[in-house]
Amino acid sequence: MLTVVRRLVVALAVAALCVTAPATGASADPECHVNPLTGTCVIEVTDPGDPGDPDDPGDPGGGGGGGPRVCEDWDGPIDCESELGTWDNDRSCYLEVADPQPPKSDPAWEGNSDGEIYRCMIPNPASPGSWWTTYVWLGEPPEAGPDPAVLAQQAVAQMTLRAGEIGMNPSGEPEAISIVGVPTWLWVADPDEHTVGPITRSVTAGGTTVTATGTLDEIVWDMGEGHEVTCDGPGTPWSEGRSDDEATCSYSYARSSARQPDLEYTVTATSSWTIAWEGGGENGTIPLSFTRSAQVQVGEIQAITIG
Template sequence: MRSLIRAVLLVLSAGLIAVFLTPQTALAAPECSVLNPTTGECIIAIEMPGTPVAPENPAPGQGGGGGQAPAPAACVDDAFFPVPTPVDCVRDGGYWSNDRDCYVAVADPQPPAGDPIYGGNTGGLVYRCSYSVTIGGTGATYFWSDVPPAGPAAPPDPAVLAQQAVDAMQLRAIEIGIVPEAAPGRMGLVGLPTWMWVDQPAENTYGPISRTVAAGGVSVTATAEVRNVVWSMGDGRSVTCTTAGTPYADSYERQSSPDCGHTYTRTSAGQPGGAYTVAATSSWTITWAGGGQTGTIDDISFTQEAQVQIGELQVIQTR
């Protein structure tokens, strides 16, 4: 019965998630729920599932008089009482966990690394578990968990909010800048330097970019930036560039790029369409902090392609 009650109650929470965007990105983001005309701050509110309504006509034995069935208590202690007893869902800086029958809060300060309480685990946090009834001692124990323990009044998982902040960034692939140009009628030559760069880098194509999501009293800020761009040149070779590259100018003539370049040693005549397919894959590093936790997300990448023709200059001698 207790597990059934808990399953019903876990869907009772409701709230709003607010994503704060800068004025420069408000137009590119999803439609604003609230737009401050003075600051230009855009708040995207995402409504969480609401509280279910009890049936008007309960089944026999589930209520009397045709009225609504009473809603079960969200937070119930069945460890220290003979029968399940409702308790406050929030108390002493913690929230009630029906699974652990105690008030859970992040331990502050955290035990030092290597403490036996971690059990050899890395990541996660140590939590304080305070009981609703104190029977001698402090009435609290401590435990480690890699995720915040569930509870009807539990704050949202900071890692989930971090991913929502990343989603709000609307990250995408770079725009390719390259010489010889990837355009009809343009052709480079074998032996001459090819320049590659991020064309018109924006905060959501190259970074850095930050977004903040707040929900349930927890605020998480994520910051993302491209750590490198791997250029697959189509001839079996690739170039890893840790900068955005340098845009080519006519004044550079036959100089090589100072930070992101390549030199073809054979023509593209045998390639599909007579051109090399250049693929630029930008990989992001994302850090986040909030809700007493920090983390990184480094498995996000995007690829953009361009077609480049490379020919060969032949000199014919005549007598």
């Protein structure tokens, strides 16, 4: 059967910048393309579709319109890919290339000299979790099911992760004035599953389900005067009556911003995430980072002694 790929473009609302790092595991990390005008992060992932049977006028398909390949055994839907191989609906078994290949004299070759011998794992309906094993000849590889790594990227796109709004200063307004030597509280002002997690999304196609969970690892605050603060959570919002000892993320400036452009420091908060996914017999992790910036003025209180 022929296979076509159509593009699924999903926009993630990000205030300033989305950065991807190399993925680990079986997946390739989704690429985040940032629109410099809107700050929108666009992730492109492939969506395997079924073009239909070109020899069957009643099955036009086209452009993925037929949907992804569906795999079924006698009990219903089954994963198209697993650690046992690729499911074959006609043979009702998981196929995997036999290693080593038997000699050409083996009856499994059926007199053929091309192609390969595949191990055929047939589920035993009388004993769930057990399998019958036989060997078959195939002239060409079986049709593959949906790529779990692609489904993982689709799950990431559905999370609509974004950089959180910056909460800063006791007033909560980044534009307010901080004071030299006085702790400036730092926090995410709009905490929800999209900005601080955790968040879980699942995608199912062709009988394969991939589940991805995003977790916020840390937020690195670049305070604009050459120092950074690393916090392992979204921080604690300031409120009236709270002691500075209750701040879970804060920074004390050593000098005022009087000599800075526009009399302000630029504060940048970078949120680092890990997306862990599994399904279809595979698993992996995808690291992502989101960044937002704000300006802050820092003043200095001077004491005057009158004799």
